[in-house]
Amino acid sequence: MEIAVVGSPEFTLGFQLAGLSHLHNPSDEEAMASVLRTLLNSKEVGIVVVDSASLARLPERLREQLSASVSPTVLGIGTEEDTTLRETIRKAIGVDLWA
């Protein structure tokens, strides 16, 4: 299974330098949403890496789908820590255990 990277060319460049070739550079948020929807249904992708800043700008419904997906697992990476998992835990358990 492959590792897919979605984000701006600046974000994907480093991953390309490390050898990843499944890169997507959507031009706007709509294109990004459609790329992520396609990747969610892909059986060849095990991990989807997304820029956490772009992830925060996506529609709420899609964000929920992404955070619930196990195969592929969607990882938000950025200079700020991604809080989607924290939110999922808070919703499921009812308490914020992330401390």
Added chain:
Amino acid sequence: MALDIKPTRSELIKLKGRIKQTRNGYKLLKMKRDGLFHEFRTLLTEMIAAKQELTDAYRLAKTRIDLANAIEGGLAVRAAAIANSAHPEVEVERRNIMGVVVPNVSGTNLRSTFEERGIGFIGSSPYIDEASDAFGDLIEKMVKAAEMEATLKRLLQEIEATKRRVNALEFKVIPELEDAKVFIQLRLEEMEREETFRLKRFKNK
């Protein structure tokens, strides 16, 4: 609750059996929920550390690639990226935690070797090499974090479902069965009293 039950002794015996069985199931589910939660808490501590490491690794990798871009130029970094022939892949196997199937992610070829980088000694730059190494390190951490995140999500789904089942048994199923039991008992006592009264009336006649 619709009391469409036959108030007979055999029905009462059946109902008592069902209550006992339901209580057993409730206890087992409660133990499963607690076990899953314990597993979840252990993993969560590791996950918090892994996420922090991931963010730190990304910050470092970003600094390195920015430095490479600034010193070697964007074109050189892009050329080095295109030349890389390494192909990191992940394999997803399955393992079982208390009946919950969770993925076991392992990566192959996550770090590219010098040959795979395809830029040779002359075209190579320490800044680009450092950036490439930092991103290789980041990918390794990503694979670990992805496995843990997927496991946590699966555990969360199972905890939620078990919690709902436990609550349904505790607050809906068992009280309804208990009500039905009380109803049959009261009805049987009532029938017994009616029978005694009828017998007394026959005796008097």
